[in-house]
Amino acid sequence: MSGQTYLIAAYLGMIGALALWTWTVFARSKSLESKIDSLEKALANDESE
Amino acid sequence: MSIRGEAVALLGLAGAGLTFWLGMTWAPSVSIDAFKAPEAQRIFYWHVPSAWAAMLAFGMLFVGSIFWFFKRSEWAWRLHVASSEAGLATGLMCVWSGCIWGAAEWGVPWDWTDIRLNTFAMLTLLSLYLVLGRRSQPDGVETRDTFAAFGMYGFVLVPFTYIATRLWQIRHPGPVVATSEGSLNSDMGTVLLIGAISFTVLIIGHVMAGMRLTKLELRLEDLQNRYEEESR
Numbered sequence: 001m002s003g004q005t006y007l008i009a010a011y012l013g014m015i016g017a018l019a020l021w022t023w024t025v026f027a028r029s030k031s032l033e034s035k036i037d038s039l040e041k042a043l044a045n046d047e048s049e
Numbered sequence: 050m051s052i053r054g055e056a057v058a059l060l061g062l063a064g065a066g067l068t069f070w071l072g073m074t075w076a077p078s079v080s081i082d083a084f085k086a087p088e089a090q091r092i093f094y095w096h097v098p099s100a101w102a103a104m105l106a107f108g109m110l111f112v113g114s115i116f117w118f119f120k121r122s123e124w125a126w127r128l129h130v131a132s133s134e135a136g137l138a139t140g141l142m143c144v145w146s147g148c149i150w151g152a153a154e155w156g157v158p159w160d161w162t163d164i165r166l167n168t169f170a171m172l173t174l175l176s177l178y179l180v181l182g183r184r185s186q187p188d189g190v191e192t193r194d195t196f197a198a199f200g201m202y203g204f205v206l207v208p209f210t211y212i213a214t215r216l217w218q219i220r221h222p223g224p225v226v227a228t229s230e231g232s233l234n235s236d237m238g239t240v241l242l243i244g245a246i247s248f249t250v251l252i253i254g255h256v257m258a259g260m261r262l263t264k265l266e267l268r269l270e271d272l273q274n275r276y277e278e279e280s281r
Contacts, residue, residue: 003088003153010149011069014095014142018065018251021138022058025258029055032265039272046279 054257061254064247068094068240076240089153092146098244099142100169102252106136107172107207109256110179114200117193124260126193129200131259133179135252140173155220165213165221168206175203188270 072094079090109132116125147166148158160166179196186192214223233241 003086006153007088007091007149008073010092010146011073011095014146015062015066015069017142018062018138022055022062022255025058025255025262026055029258029262029265032262032269036265036269036272039269039276043272043276043279 054254054259054261056254058251058254058258061247061249061251064243064250065095065098068098068244068247071240071243075236077234077236084154086150086153089150092150094240094244096143096146096150097241098248099139099146101245102248103136103139103143103169103172104207104211105249105252106132106139106256107176107204110136110176110200111204111207114197114204118197118201126197127260127263128256129179129193129197130183130263131256133176133183133196133200134259135255136176137173137180138255139248139252140169140176144170144173160220163220164217165210168210168213172203172206172210175199175206188267 072091076091076094079087084090109128113125113128113130113132116122117129151160152158179199183192183196214221
């Protein structure tokens with residue numbers, strides 16, 4: 001592998017890692033929001049019963 | 050309308066991609082006489098901004114730790130959590146890019162005798178300890194105090210890392226910006242500036258998103274406790 005190709009591979013790997021990190025934050029945020037939503041509904045149902 | 054941290058982080062990520070493209074295609078090559086691996090030098094446009102972003106994150110970690118420890122501010126704890134994660138990600142990015150460059154230029158990815166390399170690695174390990182420690186311990190005032198103390202005392206490594214190459218230049222190159230020598234070409238300086246701005250935006254976005262995430266985690270924990278109490 002030439003120096004330039006090696007460098008591009010290293011760079012793309014790092015951009016991929018940054019994108020993965022950003023996506024993880026998105027996914028964790030969405031998952032937490034849906035769990036909170038479900039619990040709030042469950043609690044509201046319990047209170048109305 | 051509130052600006053979501055995720056949107057800011059995406060903007061920073063796009064800027065990091067632009068820095069990569071400019072660094073590879075537009076920035077001038079360095080002299081073949083000055084470097085053993087002149088192509089590998091282009092990783093500098095990624096390495097320096099990620100180090101800058103890591104230092105910003107460690108600074109925010111210090112502020113969060115201080116305000117939690119002395120003022121018991123909830124926002125400060127959230128800042129501590131978010132900035133330790135951001136410091137870990139950018140610190141690892143900096144160490145990794147440095148190892149790639151070191152392997153090409155020096156023939157070895159790491160030099161255990163270089164002060165700058167080792168103090169920066171200790172900062173990254175500190176943020177790793179804070180991230181893993183927080184995830185494995187139940188949340189509580191004592192736990193938060195312990196991690197905040199590490200965040201405060203660990204910050205001493207930041208100025209130490211900054212001055213390391215000025216006091217003991219062993220293997221890591223000396224400063225090329227904010228120095229009287231002024232050895233940086235203007236096109237190189239432009240790409241480096243774009244990189245620094247992009248990584249700053251990225252880290253701010255991630256800290257904003259991380260703070261919101263911690264708020265959601267605490268809210269979920271509170272709701273779960275309420276639900277368990279009502280189910281009894």
